[in-house]
Structures are given as C-alpha cells and as structure tokens.
Amino acid sequence: MTSTTNKRGYRVALDDDTNAQGEPVWFSGSTLAPDLSYPKIAERLGIPEATSADQTETPAWRRLSITVDQTPDHLAHGKDQAGQAHIAVLAEALDALTLVAPASLQHQLVQAATAFERAGRSRIRAHHQQAQATRRAVKAVLRVPPPRDGALIATVLDALLLAVIAAQHWHRTRDHTQQAEAARQTAEHLRLAYRAAAAKPLTVLHHRGRRLARPLLERQAAVVRQALPDLAEQILAEPAWPALAVTLNEAAAADQDPAALLTQAARHRELDTAAKLTEVLAWRLRRLADLADGEPSHDMTAGGVQPGPAIPTPGATRSDFLPRSR
Secondary structure, eight states: OEEEEETTEEEEEOTTOBOTTSOBOOEEHHHHOGGGSHHHHHHHHTOOOOOGGGGOHHHHHHHHHHHHHTHHHHHHHSOHHHHHHHHHHHHHHHHHHHHHSOHHHHHHHHHHHHHHHHHTOOSSOOOGGGGHHHHHHHHHHTTSOOOSSHHHHHHHHHHHHHHHHHHHHHHHHTTOHHHHHHHHHHHHHHHHHHHHHHHHHHHHHHHHHHTSOHHHHHHHHHHHHHHOTTTHHHHHHSTTHHHHHHHHHHHHHTTOOHHHHHHHHHTTOOGGGOSOHHHHHHHHHHHHHTOOSSOOSSOOTTTOOOOOOOOOOOOOOGGGGSOOOO
16 A cells, blocks of 8 residues: 655555556545544544644654654563553554655555554553653654655654564563564564665765764774773774764764763663664664754864764664564
C-alpha cells in the first residue's frame, strides 16, 4: 500500500492497482469509510486544527524522537503495566508516520505499522497515563507539515527502531512469542526505512568530519579514550571515526561535556554487538546533545571557532543493535 498526505487530508492506493497509464488508483480516506476521513481521525486523536504557530515542524519532530528514545529505559525499569502502555503508544506513533512521512518511505512504514499491530497488544493491562508524553508528541507531529529536512524523519526512525527492538526483548522475556515475532518483523521494515532516510545526512556528516584539523581530531580521540577505554581503539580504527569526531567537536563547541555525553550514549546499549560503533555513538550523541539543524555558519574544522547550527545526522545502521543469537 502507498499513501500521501497534506494538511487537508490523505489518500491511499494499492501497489498493484493502476490505471491504463500505469499510475496508482488513489482513494481518499473518506471514500473508503466515513470514519476514515482525516477530520474524523484527527477528532478521535484529539488533534486541533493547525494554526500558524504549528507550522514549524522541527520542535515537534525532535520532541517525538526524544520521548521515543526514552522508551527502552521505560521498558527496562518500569512495571509491566507501564511497559505495555509505552508499547501501545509505539503502535500509535507508527500509525501516525504513515500519514506524515515522505512518500519514498511510505511502503516500509505501512508494513512496519501493520506488523506492529500485534506487538502493541497483550494480556497485560496498560496504564496509559504512564505514556502521555509520547502520546502528546505523536499528536504534535500530526499538526505540522511533513518535515522538509530528511534528518528529522531519520531521527525519529532511528529512535523508533531502537524502541521496537527493546519491545521485542520485553515481549520475549515475558514469553509473548507472537508479539516478539511481530516486533522483529517491524524492526526489519523500520531498518529499511531508516537506511533510506539516513543515507544522505550521514554522508554529509562524514565529509564534515574528514575536514577536521588534526589537533581537533586528536582532542576528540582523547575524549573517547577517557570515556570508553575498552572500546576506544576499535572506535578510532573505524572508517567512520570522523563522523563521531565532528559530533564530539560540535557538542564541545555548544558548551557540553563530550566525555559525559559519550558515556551516556554508551549506557544501556549493546555496543559489544555493534558492527559500526562510531555510527551508533555519533547518532545517539546528536540526539542527546540536541544539536541543531542547518549548515554551520562558521568553519569549525580548522580552529574550533564558535559554531553556527549543525546538521543532525544519522549514524547507526540499527541492525547493529540487534543482539546476536543467544
């Protein structure tokens, strides 16, 4: 299934249903059923009509990525009823993305949302009030235009993929066999969507990192050795090390502690199973440091001068987070 959306509504088409010219045969939601019209969906979700203040998509998408990024910790440390609530909201987030994501990602996101429908339900009664922050973030992205910056959607997909993998583990440890399998299938579709969204921004970040002056590279290498001594040499030897180095440099220029951020980025992550540590850590750091969108207004590669906004760039191929067979 393929779909498109705008501020007035949405439409869908089956992949194999075309007209004589080979173009998709589109149907609006309201033609399928009255309850599937965009206004009806918005009414059920409690989404008010968009205002001019809602037209900046960046804060809404960042807020969603931040709240979803906290899901693995909620699942690891919360009670079962709260965990079920967070998993149910993941299903809502995936459904929302099928309405607002770019057309090039629609197929995989529809497949992901369909697969996760089973993973979102279990016999555990959900305490839905525990997941209200994420639910509000989901509603917020439905009130703004689709993101023009590919890094924004990649940020959310990266966080969702990690959260779905955590949901798979949560179900598996509770012997929810069908739900765990549904989450695994969801992760496969999300991984493909993430790779497509992340490819260009990651290339930009890597090239910027390769322009860093040697003293800055050495300074950030020392940070890695300080924060992650057991993994440092592997990180510094990887081809994508410049991507992590430039991220650490931008965090330092924003008056943040790169070593502390790096330690936090590594916490609760299965780095021993990651094939590309630098990409995993660079992506996680950019979310933790809340590095801004846009091209830098000053050149930080030579002397480390005060930066302008920086591009938040995807790092990890999230298959790196999948645990090896146990």
